[in-house]
Amino acid sequence: MKKTILIFGVLALAILALLQLSKYALITGDLKIELVIGGIAIFFFVIGVFIQKRLRNDEVSSQEIDQKQIDAIGLSKREYEVLLEMASGYSNKEIAAHLFVSESTIKTHVSNVFLKLDSKRRTQAIQRAKELHILPF
Known part of the structure; x- marks a missing residue:
C-alpha cells in the first residue's frame, strides 16, 4: 500500500511539473514544449493503466476461494x-x-x-x- 501511495505521489508531482512547463510554454509561445508535454502525459497515462491492471491482478490472486x-x-x-x-x-x-x-x-x-x-x-x-x-x- 505504501508503495502505491509513493508511486501516485511521484506521478502527481510529475503532473504538477508538467503544468508549470505548460504555463511556461504559453508565455513564450513555444509549441515544441507542448508536444513534449503531451508525450509525457500519454506516457504517464500508460503507466497509470499498467499499475491499475497490475493491482487488480494482485487483488484477484490474493483472494483465493477456500x-x-x-x-x-x-x-x-x-x-x-x-x-x-x-x-x-x-x-x-x-x-x-x-x-x-x-x-x-x-x-x-x-x-x-x-x-x-x-x-x-x-x-x-x-x-x-x-x-x-x-x-x-
Whole structure:
C-alpha cells in the first residue's frame, strides 16, 4: 500500500511539473514544449493503466476461494453457481436464464444456500460467504 501511495505521489508531482512547463510554454509561445508535454502525459497515462491492471491482478490472486469451506458447508456445484450469481446481484429470474433452468429450480437452490449458510436474506448469505472466503470478491 505504501508503495502505491509513493508511486501516485511521484506521478502527481510529475503532473504538477508538467503544468508549470505548460504555463511556461504559453508565455513564450513555444509549441515544441507542448508536444513534449503531451508525450509525457500519454506516457504517464500508460503507466497509470499498467499499475491499475497490475493491482487488480494482485487483488484477484490474493483472494483465493477456500474449496474446503465449500465442501464443509455442503454446497453443491450448482448451489455454488447460484451463490455466485446472487453475489453478482441477479434476480432469480435472471439466474434461471443464465443457468438455463426454471425459476422454481433456482428458488430451491437459493433456499438450500440460505439453509447451508444459516441466513435468511441474500445479503446475509453473501456476507457469510465472504467471511468464509468462498466468494472471489
